[in-house]
Amino acid sequence: MPRSRSEVRDEDARANAKPFNWGLVRLSDDEVTEFAQALVRGQIFTEMHIAPGHRTSGTINMVFMGMSLAMSEMTPAIKGALEKSPPGMLYAHYRVEGRDNTFPRSINGYPIFNQCAFLSKEDTNRVQDKYEEIVKENPWLLDNN
Numbered sequence: 001m002p003r004s005r006s007e008v009r010d011e012d013a014r015a016n017a018k019p020f021n022w023g024l025v026r027l028s029d030d031e032v033t034e035f036a037q038a039l040v041r042g043q044i045f046t047e048m049h050i051a052p053g054h055r056t057s058g059t060i061n062m063v064f065m066g067m068s069l070a071m072s073e074m075t076p077a078i079k080g081a082l083e084k085s086p087p088g089m090l091y092a093h094y095r096v097e098g099r100d101n102t103f104p105r106s107i108n109g110y111p112i113f114n115q116c117a118f119l120s121k122e123d124t125n126r127v128q129d130k131y132e133e134i135v136k137e138n139p140w141l142l143d144n145n
Contacts, residue, residue, distance in 0.1 A: 040135065044091055050063065096115055
């Protein structure tokens with residue numbers, strides 16, 4: 001089936017997009033430690049909690065509903081820029097400002113979040129290192145979750 005002019009124009013805009021400048025504020029060392037501790041305590045859900053076989057854009061968009069809604073409003077050029085420069089990690093807190101951040105349903109056993117955020121690639125690596133350090137020093141912490 002022939003493609004419409006708008007489909008071709010959108011594909012060109014997506015393909016010719018320049019990488020996106022996330023402008024993410026870097027975490028301090030204390031914030032990295034707090035984030036890693038919250039991960040250990042099960043207060044934060046990340047895209048890495050989704051099983052590799054389920055980690056598709058469809059599942060990620062359903063789990064992180066806020067991101068899905070934001071993506072629906074993006075132009076093809078912005079979507080192309082995001083594809084060329086993905087963030088480090090998508091995550092969500094189970095509770096935000098004292099309120100539950102999940103919907104009362106799940107998708108394939110995963111929670112559905114209203115609000116989500118990104119970490120830069122550098123901070124993702126720092127959090128992962130700190131998380132592994134905490135678990136190595138206190139392996140019993142994971143047994144309580």
